[in-house]
Amino acid sequence: MVALQITAASVEPALFDLPWHIPLEEWPDENIAALPRGISRHVVRFAHLGGKVIAIKEIGEFTAHREYELLRDLARLEAPAVTPLAVVTGRVDVEGQPLQAVLVTEHLPYSLPYRAAFGTFLKPETADRLIDALSILLVRLHLLGFYWGDVSLSNTLFRRDAGEFAAYLVDAETGELNVSLSDGKRTYDIDVARTNIIGELMDLQAGGMLDEDIDVVAWGDRLEERYTTLWGELTRVDSFASNERWRVAERINRLNTLGFDVGELSMTSNTSGSSVSIQPKVVDAGHYHRQILRLTGLDVEENQARRLLNDLESYRALTGRAGQPLSEVAHEWMSHVFEPAVNAIPVHLRGRLQPAEMYHELLEHRWYMSEKAGHDVSMNYAVRSYIDNILIYRPDEKALLGAIIDRD
Structure with missing residues (x-):
């Protein structure tokens, strides 16, 4: 036996x-x-x-x-x-x-399969965000040399990320890891992704969860277009005149804005020295994630990290310390701004969203309240309003008990 x-x-x-x-x-x-x-x-x-x-x-x-x-x-x-x-x-x-x-x-906390990410009916803007997240995931995996083989919404988990979504691979059964990935395998993954997405969305239409008038083929095309644009931005070679070296910094800043770090650059010039070519050699995802982790210890998604950094920058400016390093202001921002806001949420409601996502929604809610009032409202006032008018109606995404979607 x-x-x-x-x-x-x-x-x-x-x-x-x-x-x-x-x-x-x-x-x-x-x-x-x-x-x-x-x-x-x-x-x-x-x-x-x-x-x-x-x-x-x-x-x-x-x-x-x-x-x-x-x-x-x-x-x-x-x-x-x-x-x-x-x-x-x-x-x-x-x-x-x-x-x-x-x-x-x-289990990945706060993660949702795509059908649970939008509830009983798929809004077009939610589908756009899910497909954008999947395209970014596919680019990140391909940069690592990973061939997926069965890219789909069903094989992906999604977590909320400051109004967007972050995607995670959940099924690697057909995958393989290589030193680098050939264009043929990348193209195959994209074709499979496009076909599967169209099929999955057609299934939603058949089940009455997606408007029949929506062109699901266009959503499949969106993934291919988004992937192609991002891959090109990350891997293309730029050429510029030797007196335009500022374009090196511009290229790096553009990659940082997309959420990627440049680990190494390959720069070559022609024999006359009149032009320079630049290509990122090593590109790592998680630029803002690593920044906020280093400054505050918060382990959050990329867009959440970008939002927190913006709020930290605003706090530094509003407190008259624009010239002070962020590392010196970050601790005070955590103890005086972020933690009090999150801790003001009743304990029984804190599990409904990740703390960073909840703080993002608080900032959004405070901005709308201030715009309506014509002046800045306090964070304390915004927190009370957010709890009473928004949070109590949100499902508990840490558990989602009873919301089982099972079609095994």
């Missing part, structure tokens, strides 16, 4: 307490965490493990080990993907019949 085996990078003794002898789709309610699930060709369930939630997918043993190792490689590269926890093999039921192996990953 084959013994139960758990392959894991870290010790998780509680894994042995889960009912591995029961087929995953029959697990008792006491083990199941009621979270929204996306469409999957495999049985997928969320389960409680100690004080956290894990995602479990029944899959073939070879594929489970392969995806586990691939997700570990992506984690080492700091790619936006779910974190692998373990592979469980040697499962048998109470009658001794073999059961499929499972891949266990950590």
